[in-house]
Amino acid sequence: MLASDLIQALKYKRLSQSEFTDFKVTTVTQDTRQVVPGAVFIAIVGANVDGHQFIPQAIAKGAQMIIAQEPVETTVPVVYVKDTHRAMAFLADKFYGSPSQSMKMIGVTGTNGKTTVTHLIEEVFHDLGEGTGLIGTLYRKVNDQVYPTTNTTPDVLTNQKTLAEMRDANVKTVSMEVSSIALVQGRVWGINYDICVFTNFTEDHLAYHKTMSQYKLAKSLLFAQMGNTFSGKTAVMNIDDPVGREFIDYTTSNILTYGIKHQADIYADHIKITIHGTEFDLHVFDEVKHVKTHLIGEFNVYNSLAAVGAAYAAGASVAEIVDSLSRVKGVKGRFQLVPSNTGVSVIVDYAHTPDGLLNVLETLNDFAEQDTYCIVGCGGDRDAQKRPQMAKIAVDNSTHAILTEDNPRTEDPHKIMDDMLAGIDSDQATVIFNRREAIQYAVNRAKPGDAIIIAGKGHEDYQIIGKTKHHFDDYEEAEKALKNRHSH
Ligand SMILES: CC(=O)N[C@H]1[C@@H](OP(=O)(O)OP(=O)(O)OC[C@H]2O[C@@H](n3ccc(=O)[nH]c3=O)[C@H](O)[C@@H]2O)O[C@H](CO)[C@@H](O)[C@@H]1O[C@H](C)C(=O)N[C@@H](C)C(=O)N[C@H](CCC(=O)O)C(=O)O
Ligand SMILES: Nc1ncnc2c1ncn2[C@@H]1O[C@H](COP(=O)(O)OP(=O)(O)OP(=O)(O)O)[C@@H](O)[C@H]1O
Ligand SMILES: N[C@H](CCC[C@H](N)C(=O)O)C(=O)O
Numbered sequence: 488m489l490a491s492d493l494i495q496a497l498k499y500k501r502l503s504q505s506e507f508t509d510f511k512v513t514t515v516t517q518d519t520r521q522v523v524p525g526a527v528f529i530a531i532v533g534a535n536v537d538g539h540q541f542i543p544q545a546i547a548k549g550a551q552m553i554i555a556q557e558p559v560e561t562t563v564p565v566v567y568v569k570d571t572h573r574a575m576a577f578l579a580d581k582f583y584g585s586p587s588q589s590m591k592m593i594g595v596t597g598t599n600g601k602t603t604v605t606h607l608i609e610e611v612f613h614d615l616g617e618g619t620g621l622i623g624t625l626y627r628k629v630n631d632q633v634y635p636t637t638n639t640t641p642d643v644l645t646n647q648k649t650l651a652e653m654r655d656a657n658v659k660t661v662s663m664e665v666s667s668i669a670l671v672q673g674r675v676w677g678i679n680y681d682i683c684v685f686t687n688f689t690e691d692h693l694a695y696h697k698t699m700s701q702y703k704l705a706k707s708l709l710f711a712q713m714g715n716t717f718s719g720k721t722a723v724m725n726i727d728d729p730v731g732r733e734f735i736d737y738t739t740s741n742i743l744t745y746g747i748k749h750q751a752d753i754y755a756d757h758i759k760i761t762i763h764g765t766e767f768d769l770h771v772f773d774e775v776k777h778v779k780t781h782l783i784g785e786f787n788v789y790n791s792l793a794a795v796g797a798a799y800a801a802g803a804s805v806a807e808i809v810d811s812l813s814r815v816k817g818v819k820g821r822f823q824l825v826p827s828n829t830g831v832s833v834i835v836d837y838a839h840t841p842d843g844l845l846n847v848l849e850t851l852n853d854f855a856e857q858d859t860y861c862i863v864g865c866g867g868d869r870d871a872q873k874r875p876q877m878a879k880i881a882v883d884n885s886t887h888a889i890l891t892e893d894n895p896r897t898e899d900p901h902k903i904m905d906d907m908l909a910g911i912d913s914d915q916a917t918v919i920f921n922r923r924e925a926i927q928y929a930v931n932r933a934k935p936g937d938a939i940i941i942a943g944k945g946h947e948d949y950q951i952i953g954k955t956k957h958h959f960d961d962y963e964e965a966e967k968a969l970k971n972r973h974s975h
């Protein structure tokens with residue numbers, strides 16, 4: 488694409504040089520680390536640094552045009568806009584040719600369950616032999632090709648680039664996690680969602696959003712993005728959650744409701760939960776099918792219903808969806824059982840919010856024959872308000888609560904622990920800062936019939952201390968601990 492064509496995407500702009508030599512744009516990026524000769528570099532004012540300071544570096548690496556919002560002196564043409572952040576979304580869509588227009592786009596938002604629901608949806612269309620795409624916490628996936636990712640919802644350029652790759656690889660259906668932070672930062676601006684799913688709303692991310700009402704507003708943006716013209720789109724809403732009921736008013740899309748407690752279009756009854764899986768009768772309007780899945784817990788019935796709604800709206804039949812649900816083995820780090828012959832059940836789970844933790848502990852208590860152990864910590868540089876609540880939930884819902892480190896990041900682990908301990912009496916829990924030791928301690932103490940949940944890090948194969956990532960994997964650690972187990 489020629490630079491002159493690309494900048495047509497920007498309606499209001501000022502060029503630093505009225506005449507410039509047009510060139511073929513090789514890439515558009517806001518990150519100097521991705522600049523190649525022929526690039527257009529967008530200077531973004533970030534939370535840590537101001538991208539305008541990287542302009543000389545970008546030019547040295549071959550950037551041939553700059554998009555800026557502040558006066559800069561350069562040797563290459565500059566396009567001035569009021570807000571480079573907004574411009575980035577327009578340029579991303581234009582450069583990659585609006586890929587979301589040519590695929591069925593499913594966006595999933597909510598505090599918990601996004602990763603699980605997006606995987607369940609992907610599985611249905613994968614089983615139907617269609618090309619599928621997935622963007623989320625674990626990775627970006629184009630058919631079977633997996634790319635690593637840093638954010639649950641990447642920046643807008645990475646999103647559009649990934650979507651373009653999906654379109655070119657014959658992907659028909661994309662299921663995508665949309666985080667609240669991404670929604671306020673415009674990381675999904677320009678994406679044309681056909682189906683949007685709301686899972687639930689409870690506390691998280693207050694370090695970023697400050698108040699629950701701002702957090703809620705952020706989540707609502709996905710449904711606002713669906714628009715208010717009659718477009719054949721569908722919003723799939725959990726109406727057992729009051730916020731799900733409220734968000735229905737934010738869009739004129741078609742609505743599919745799901746739930747267990749309220750009268751919904753899609754609902755489950757006769758629910759049976761065991762350590763091996765969950766069974767229920769699925770009702771989709773007048774159709775009823777028995778579902779047997781490997782996923783465990785009532786919260787996973789909700790996740791299944793959300794996926795049923797999205798897949799149904801995207802054209803799959805109830806029979807096809809049920810067939811796929813019965814095959815799904817589970818998602819990495821989400822209520823994942825670590826095999827062992829010790830008689831102790833060890834489960835790795837990504838619960839990192841009060842509600843998530845409460846749900847998994849309730850599930851664990853449903854089937855644990857004897858005592859339960861909950862190993863949990865809280866991440867640094869994240870919502871501090873959830874820390875005392877999570878400690879209390881651990882204490883109230885397990886026989887032995889063991890408080891440990893998660894990703895301390897740049898915070899002092901003692902400060903994080905003090906925040907957690909403020910929610911309980913200090914003699915109610917055992918504190919073992921070192922996560923490896925905490926896991927070994929629980930595994931040694933547990934008797935056959937006991938169950939241990941290692942919460943908070945799920946699939947993560949690292950621990951972030953300061954700004955450094957060290958290899959650390961709860962599942963691997965649990966396997967090792969079980970091997971080295973010496974019971975007392
Ligand atoms: C606070 C926050 O959200 N930060 C996000 C934000 O970074 P930023 O605006 O702070 O960027 P910055 O580091 O100040 O840099 C400013 C500009 O200079 C550029 N730069 C920077 C350095 C350099 O050498 N060269 C260069 O060009 C950067 O590319 C950027 O354009 O934009 C980046 C690109 O989109 C994100 O990766 C980054 O997420 C950070 C890593 C993060 O931890 N975010 C968390 C809070 C988050 O977004 N989480 C949600 C929810 C998770 C969940 O619950 O699932 C998520 O979606 O992941
Ligand atoms: N529907 C649900 N309701 C409440 N808790 C849930 C639900 N689904 C999953 N959880 C809990 O939350 C954890 C994370 O689940 P999942 O990864 O699917 O959520 P997510 O929304 O993608 O999280 P993130 O915000 O980190 O991307 C699970 O390990 C489980 O403990
Ligand atoms: N992706 C989420 C959850 C991280 C989970 C936990 N392990 C932590 O580090 O807080 C976040 O960035 O807030």
Ligand SMILES: [Mg+2]
Nearest residue numbers: 601602624639
């Ligand atoms: Mg996720």
